Ligand SMILES: Cc1cc2nc3c(=O)[nH]c(=O)nc-3n(C[C@H](O)[C@H](O)[C@H](O)COP(=O)(O)OP(=O)(O)OC[C@H]3O[C@@H](n4cnc5c(N)ncnc54)[C@H](O)[C@@H]3O)c2cc1C
């Protein structure tokens with residue numbers, strides 16, 4: 087099988103492309119929709135909104151998640167907000183400006199047509215969420231409030247206290263529950279997809295494991311939608327939930343779906359630093375804190391004085407110094423890299439020297455403690471709960487952490503992967519953020535994909551026909567099931583000497599060092615040497631206690647970590663091949679004289695889509711060239 | 726610090742369980758409670774024993790997946806804090822800690838500390854939503870919402886659906902959970918058309934799931950990691966009464 091990347095971008099001017107695509111789409115007759123079945127893997131913003139909306143349209147939907155309730159998908163944890171080009175603030179925002187900011191913020195590695203559609207749909211998302219009862223923040227006059235977020239020059243971010251993801255997800259979850267009640271969606275919680283089933287070159291079903299009983303089961307459908315989230319947990323420590331993993335997309339990749347830009351990972355600048363070897367995950371402090379907090383380190387290396395005893399002249403407010411016009415609000419990748427440089431050069435603070443200060447002293451003396459409490463009270467509380475330090479009086483300590491993966495399965499304009507019938511939405515695809523995602527735009531993308539794009543494009547796919555009837559009795563299901571069972575049996579039979587977590591930690595550390603915020607060809611080559619060795623040791627020496635026929639959390643983790651190993655290798659390979667720096671991908675060899683990311687548009691203005699050719703073969707690189715017709719290629723500057 | 730744990734172990738839903746003793750040595754006060762359990766589990770796994778199963782995911786106090794009774798208190802000793810956000814500095818060296826699942830008639834134990842809380846999802850299915858078909862919505866600013874109402878709705882909407890209120894309630898009632906959703910939606914203009922039908926259906930479903938009745942003990946509010954107010958239950962009871970009296974509100 088060879089892969090052909092056809093992005094299927096509609097003809098015409100950019101602002102008419104989506105309208106045109108919608109018009110040209112083939113439609114499924116209302117009476118026939120009921121005859122079609124769709125599998126949705128995932129119940130986060132993307133999956134829940136897609137499953138609910140497709141059911142409203144009349145499709146028969148099966149939806150899966152590994153948590154005990156669809157409401158617990160990791161979208162729930164998003165704090166800051168969701169962007170939309172409503173221009174309610176009359177500050178000059180527009181669909182074009184949101185589009186422009188997103189393409190530029192992504193460092194010119196996203197597909198223009200997709201990003202434009204995202205900006206267009208953003209306004210409908212807010213309407214939809216309000217109608218569902220999402221309690222967005224309001225002004226005294228009763229209208230929706232906005233704030234500026236993540237360095238945007240306009241106020242276009244809608245929010246619900248510090249719990250925007252939670253409230254948007256509950257809106258989508260409630261729509262999903264409504265459809266479950268109406269009989270259009272069958273929900274399978276505590277169920278994990280472990281393989282994709284492809285029949286005659288089309289995605290026709292999945293193999294799952296019931297996480298309570300251990301039963302391995304087959305599910306057939308006319309189309310499959312993956313909405314399984316990001317793969318940041320390759321790094322072990324990240325802001326993702328403990329269960330977040332790459333298995334669904336990785337299994338699909340091994341069945342033929344190209345994996346795009348795996349090396350594009352976002353490292354978020356404002357997270358609580360690691361406190362010890364026991365650390366199990368990292369906690370994000372919302373980026374909105376940078377609106378009022380000032381980032382600094384002591385000028386003197388290794389300065390051990392408590393922060394309040396370091397006079398202003400002896401502090402280096404390095405973001406304000408280096409980027410006078412954006413200051414503390416530079417994009418995430420820039421802020422993170424600068425923090426790393428400060429710590430690597432010995433200016434870091436806190437235990438181990440891996441932290442920088444985020445200081446509210448000036449904001450508190452300007453606005454008063456009450457105002458700051460009103461704005462960030464819940465975040466300050468969270469910080470204090472974790473660190474036992476009071477940020478009203480002592481500056482916060484922050485350090486970057488893995489947060490989001492821009493890479494994912496390659497999809498065309500219709501969100502279909504290189505396997506016909508397999509669609510991918512939300513963080514699981516690569517589509518809209520290029521090499522760096524702007525704050526408050528992942529929630530937007532997940533809901534745009536789920537509520538407004540996939541319900542239409544799935545119809546276009548189904549209406550084209552050619553689908554032969556396939557049931558769970560088809561031999562392809564038996565083969566895939568046997569593969570899943572054999573893998574589970576092998577993990578359980580190894581009974582080695584090391585726990586799953588110990589391997590995962592080691593892999594994570596390796597990836598953080600070699601494929602994290604700053605990458606070198608040498609480091610990546612070392613990683614490509616070490617990962618296969620560690621993986622081989624894993625399969626020989628991992629210890630997975632318990633059995634396969636009951637709830638076994640060690641077994642769940644073991645399967646996910648096995649896939650993380652394979653994806654980690656592809657991430658390093660992609661990072662090594664991309665001989666430029668762009669967005670979250672910083673190659674030390676490619677930087678401007680003053681240390682900024684240096685793109686190479688001549689050679690690398692393309693999407694790198696990798697094809698799996700078997701466990702023992704090298705993956706093959708395919709390129710989708712990117713054309714920038716609206717936003718002209720420029721070096722990003724936040725000076 | 727060194728601690729002794731007494732942990733509920735139960736291999737499966739229909740197998741009897743019992744308390745087991747474990748020593749947790751060299752625990753740092755900076756660890757979260759779940760990280761302490763991770764350490765114990767690593768030791769168990771190395772010793773060839775089965776780790777203690779417990780539910781968790783976000784570890785940030787927002788997904789509502791973690792669910793432990795710690796020394797008889799849902800989510801442990803710290804007010805307004807989910808288990809995953811509880812840190813070991815809340816305990817002292819030498820403490821003995823009793824760890825059990827969230828117990829309630831409507832929450833059968835699946836294994837060790839994991840319970841089945843899907844009954845809560847079914848309460849939402851019964852009516853915990855606004856029927857707003859995708860694409861049919863008017864402009865977001867078409868209906869202004871007074872800030873006090875929006876804020877109050879958000880107070881109720883903050884529920885993470887963990888079920889601590891049920892586990893803490895002597896009657897095993899899910900009234901705080903249900904009231905939070907009824908109030909969140911009922912406080913907003915968008916939630917008015919289905920308001921009465923919603924409360925009837927959700928309360929009926931709650932009864933059908935085997936949750937107990939509410940006698941306003943107030944234990945639920947004490948245990949709630951989001952400190953949701955019991956006033957919402959009073960509000961729900963008012964709505965329920967109104968709905969029951971108003972003729973023509975179909976219950977199903
Ligand atoms: C701490 C944090 C804060 C954030 N804040 C913001 C913010 O303020 N604004 C913003 O725009 N973005 C934010 N983001 C990013 C954003 O939240 C995510 O990118 C987005 O919510 C992902 O949604 P999703 O639907 O794609 O995936 P998820 O919400 O991660 O859902 C994945 C779903 O897939 C299921 N699943 C996964 N694998 C399997 C499998 N094998 N079988 C069955 N089911 C499976 C899971 O159970 C889950 O239901 C934040 C992210 C984090 C981590």
Ligand code: FES
Pocket residue numbers: 780781782783784785786787788789790791807808809810885
């Ligand atoms: S693990 Fe998510 S709330 Fe505790």
